[in-house]
Amino acid sequence: MAKAFEIAVSGTLARTWDSDTTERALPGLGALSPRQRLEALLDEINMGTEKLHRSVPVSSVAPTLDDVRSELEDVGPGGPGMDRLVAALRRTHVDLMRWCQATDRRYGTAYLLGRSLADAARHRRREDPASIEKSFSHGRQHQRGQWLTELSSALPEYAASVVRESLMFWTGAVADACRDSRRKADRLSALNNQLNAQADLWRSILTGVLDPRNLLVEQNNAAILSRMTLTYRDLLGLTIRRLWWPVVLPVLLVVGAVVILMALTSQGSAVTRTATALVAVGGGAFAVWQSAAPATVAAFARFNRPLLDQELVAEMSRQASWPLAKAVGTRTGSARRIRTGRLRRRAERGGAVHGPGDYVPALSDGRSPLGRPDRDG
Template structure:
């Protein structure tokens, strides 16, 4: 409260016409004293006129602050649906990674530390299995806190406490031996792992129930992230066809439902890239010699999954992968398709629209020229002026609606061409797998390097 007793105001500099009282918005009052969430800063609306400009209108009207949070705190209403959906997708990916890590990592081996300090700081790959699992759980806690803040439902988010309690402690071998009494034997490793997996599965079910109750799109994004992570998991080549056995159709349907709240172009690009991978796996399974083998596809699948995740979460805009050649191809294809549309439109309106108008125009011009007084030159001038004015009127009548329709039709054509080129760039790991397959493919001894197999090899000249 300021010196004049205005609620929500604060004292400004002296000399102001309003007595130094400045009004502080409700949104700023509510947001004061805390930093914006990471999901808000990364996935909020683009810069624009504050609260009332284009960014505010596009992301919920005048009640949206620069970080994409809505001013209405009603229960169940999302203040930033896009940021919430993207965070839920990351949460699903982390949950799937945590479960896979608990299945495959050695959680029984203690952290191996040298007698003194290490020569360099410990890297991610040098961490023990239990520390990496706790890192996954930390990421889950952060994502849950962000979603709970963005949804504003007031419901308590699921906790990872039970999962942390089921995780073996990370101690050295000497500490573990000293901590146990002489008559105590540690629990079998299989039982500890089973208890941990059960705790993770219970946490997964709780998160899914909580997310679906908060907002169906948030729950769907959580399922999408989890399914994508399981699809691109490192594994044997024999597992790749099983992962693409119809799963891409379900993922594509989820991408369609979430396209409006995901970053621009991301859903369409990932859906097209996923279909390209499914086709490549199908051809590799039947032994197509022109396609990469299952071994090459399995090696590059995880890299492709990381790129899909970056595109869907806004970390990588697929348009940033395009170069001048891509834009030239897009422009050429759009011009070709526009030319075809113009020809088809001209054929469609020629007889029912243009021909009657031209007949009426020539009739009016002919009557006007015949009725005009003066020399033949004067009559020809009157005819030309009337013909020009009539053609101008016809052009204005036809061109306005035609150009408006062409603009509406040309926009999806341009976006479609951009999506095709962006999906091709996102499919970089698939191109690498095909290049590796061509490199490893055995070459005929008589085949010239870089030549066609249908051209005869070099032979000595036939001498008599």
């Protein structure tokens, strides 16, 4: 709906093919005239509304696009009737929003989220590149994050988390560009140029067309394994430092038992006493392991899935933000990688996890953008 509204307010709707398309060529979506793209979007809205209406268990009347199609037929080549078409689109948008909200709160939230993301992408076509700053303000990012959290159980797996992290990258990138007074216009223009591609990627992930796990390559899996190993090492060290008594106390008991046993078996050769002590140490260590292993394994199994999901989301979010990486120039090394250790230390100090300078990661070998080929040659 947001794309259809943008086409309607952009200018005159032509009734013919674009000038560079011959009669013998089969046009693609990009070669369609604004009128034909608008008609295709209306067809998509109509199909989506019918599909949603069939899935609703209660009896309700879904809004139709008859009013919009009627006004579209009256729009001439010179643009008469455009205001009535825009007004019809606005009324239909409000009707759809109210119907979705009344049918199911999740439907209404999803509609608002889609409108917000599409509206953010519209700013790339505006004459003022600085309007992107308003679209990615921290207030709007907070609202989108709330919507994604509410929809996380209804959306495909990892979709809400990946898009939320990617939006945080963009919010940080825009804020960082706005603080650069010397290159603000150039940096915002570069972000605007990639915003439409990023919005299409968000839409594909949220609608289930693209599984974000398919974005991962071998380097990403290796990075996840490396960070998981470091995390387990840190957790083990933290456990020993804070819960030392379950480890130290059994060891002291074993050592004490060995000393007592050696004292009781002082009669005999040194080899006999040493062998007896080793048997005692081995038996004690095995007893300690038997008592501590089940609890340790259960604790690690409990935290394994959340930790793995966290690392997967972080890596998939970076891969899903390749348009942003291209916009900020990861190839030149100007983008900085989000480092797990640095984020953990910052979180322990009570600071923000995602700073403006952490908005986009780079691969360990510096390739750009995030494992994707540079399509500009």
